Amino acid sequence: MITGPVRSLDIDSKEECPLQLKSKISPHEATLERVDNLSGAVNDRYRCPADFFDFVLDGQLSSDGGYFRLGPHTTCYGRTSSGDRAPRAESVLQDVLREVKIHEAGLRLPFDPTEIIENLRSERYASSRRMGNIFQCLLRRLYYLLRPLTNLTVRKQIQKFQARNWRKVPFPKWPVDTSVEDICELLLLKSMEAKGVEKVPFVWFWPDGASSCLIMTHDVETEVGRNHCADLMDVDDSLGIKASFQIVPQNRYAVTQDFLESIRNRGFGIAIQDLNHDGRLFDNKEEFLRRIKTINRYGREYGAKGFRAAILYRKPEWYEAFEFAFDMSIPNVAHLDPQRGGCCTVMPYFIGNVLELPVTTIQDYTLFHLLNERSIDLWKAQVEVILEKHGLMSFIVHPDYILEPDTSLVYKGLLGYLRELSANTKIWATLPVEVDSWWRARSRMSVVKSGNSWRIEGDYTGRAVLAFAKNVDGKLVCEPARAPVSV
Numbered sequence: 001m002i003t004g005p006v007r008s009l010d011i012d013s014k015e016e017c018p019l020q021l022k023s024k025i026s027p028h029e030a031t032l033e034r035v036d037n038l039s040g041a042v043n044d045r046y047r048c049p050a051d052f053f054d055f056v057l058d059g060q061l062s063s064d065g066g067y068f069r070l071g072p073h074t075t076c077y078g079r080t081s082s083g084d085r086a087p088r089a090e091s092v093l094q095d096v097l098r099e100v101k102i103h104e105a106g107l108r109l110p111f112d113p114t115e116i117i118e119n120l121r122s123e124r125y126a127s128s129r130r131m132g133n134i135f136q137c138l139l140r141r142l143y144y145l146l147r148p149l150t151n152l153t154v155r156k157q158i159q160k161f162q163a164r165n166w167r168k169v170p171f172p173k174w175p176v177d178t179s180v181e182d183i184c185e186l187l188l189l190k191s192m193e194a195k196g197v198e199k200v201p202f203v204w205f206w207p208d209g210a211s212s213c214l215i216m217t218h219d220v221e222t223e224v225g226r227n228h229c230a231d232l233m234d235v236d237d238s239l240g241i242k243a244s245f246q247i248v249p250q251n252r253y254a255v256t257q258d259f260l261e262s263i264r265n266r267g268f269g270i271a272i273q274d275l276n277h278d279g280r281l282f283d284n285k286e287e288f289l290r291r292i293k294t295i296n297r298y299g300r301e302y303g304a305k306g307f308r309a310a311i312l313y314r315k316p317e318w319y320e321a322f323e324f325a326f327d328m329s330i331p332n333v334a335h336l337d338p339q340r341g342g343c344c345t346v347m348p349y350f351i352g353n354v355l356e357l358p359v360t361t362i363q364d365y366t367l368f369h370l371l372n373e374r375s376i377d378l379w380k381a382q383v384e385v386i387l388e389k390h391g392l393m394s395f396i397v398h399p400d401y402i403l404e405p406d407t408s409l410v411y412k413g414l415l416g417y418l419r420e421l422s423a424n425t426k427i428w429a430t431l432p433v434e435v436d437s438w439w440r441a442r443s444r445m446s447v448v449k450s451g452n453s454w455r456i457e458g459d460y461t462g463r464a465v466l467a468f469a470k471n472v473d474g475k476l477v478c479e480p481a482r483a484p485v486s487v
């Protein structure tokens, strides 16, 4: 984790409410940013041999952050050492690709790659939409104030109003944003060019050479949903899926030992969902710290290593208070969620010690009630993009929202589609807790030269597979290696 003054680029959150604007680090302090980990975030994606990435900063970084482009299609946000940075993503953005220069066997860069990747993954760019944030924040407040008094139809109308104009939002890219992957690919290709190599070894993304990873998660919202969990597990089992159930510990429904065991004993997973689902978890830090103690206690009690906040509200800079191994609250692109933004990646990543498993596809509720959709076409379109980047497909489907025959059919259609996909492509369908273990182990692996070939070093390398990234007509192609591997 970088801890520099880029934090001054505040993120979208309820703290942006006019009543709670907090003091900010002066822009001047930003110039003192340490730059010793320029390649950290790129190397985390690939885990290439040590020193493969050789980046130096070309000049002094600006004191202000803004939007710019890296090539024709990739939007970045942060500080640069040359050119202009725009305050809005929809402006004409300056392309800094020409400023990426080959220097000896490495690259001279007009930005810090780790910083700009962190700015996307931690949604720091969202602060630049300040007026929009304040408005969104007031709407959110109003929504939760009225919520107990309104029925589902009225709530849907409020949510639709909140999400209006979403199609016009240019960034993050709908339906899936892969800016982080695009930045990494470009810098890998350029580094290969600098070193004069056609291919470079790395640790394949998933165990046993699976081309992609799949997690299904069920957030249990109400008593009705809780009572539907057993049937839902039957449906999942019939199509070969084990899912994780996110349980609200307080106020929503009774959580008995029997209920938790009924999930665990069938090989399904349990994670904590919020505390009481009132939408106030991140309202202010004092209250958050008070609540998180109770939430951590429930985590221990339920044997749950994972967490998800209600309504996908989030404030990653407070996550150090979590005693959870992983979090699943940050959407890839959040145009239709009450808290806008998005982490712009389809890969897990660390926020301090907490591993983030981003939500990379649209939620069932949003699909059914905001978009009024009863087909799986959008899910398919998202899966296609994720597969191309060998990413994590993560789904949120609520037992509460697939009770009607039409929506239940849509869910079964999704499972059928994923099963068909797995028959043709090797996909690692697993529980979030397994993804957490794998990604942690992988983050400690490295590729080392061994005589005439390469091998992977680290703990638990049993399922790890050596892979190669190749330059094929200027495009990066990543593939697991066919054994045996020689240089």
Ligand SMILES: [Zn+2]
Pocket: 219, 220, 221, 273, 277, 310, 311
């Ligand atoms: Zn929920």
